[in-house]
Amino acid sequence: MTRRFTYAEAAAELRVSETWLRRHIKALPHSKKGRVVTFTAEDLERIDALHHHEPTAGPLAIVSAPKPDGPHPMAQLRPLPRRGTAVRTS
Numbered sequence: 001m002t003r004r005f006t007y008a009e010a011a012a013e014l015r016v017s018e019t020w021l022r023r024h025i026k027a028l029p030h031s032k033k034g035r036v037v038t039f040t041a042e043d044l045e046r047i048d049a050l051h052h053h054e055p056t057a058g059p060l061a062i063v064s065a066p067k068p069d070g071p072h073p074m075a076q077l078r079p080l081p082r083r084g085t086a087v088r089t090s
Contacts, residue, residue, distance in 0.1 A: 002040050002041070003040070003041060004031070004038035004039070004040065005038060005039040005040070005041075005043075005044065006037075006038065007021055007022065007037065009039075010039040010043075010044060010047075013044050014044060014047060014048060025037065028043070028047050028050075029042075029043040029046045029047060030043055031043070
């Protein structure tokens, strides 16, 4: 017999919140009998494959991000002036 997972069990298996599952249920594979929603192991595998994203930068990335050669790309940006004052260009 196939094991059926509830929202709480499926969320724990997928390492997502239960509310995320409930919000995205229309786009996710699942079974429904009346108001009872369940997920099979195959459903969970498909959900994980569809919504799994590897980080591209940061401490969890497989490949580290390239190091910039020079100043930060947004170093020239300055905050906007207060409301009611004219913007001066240099």
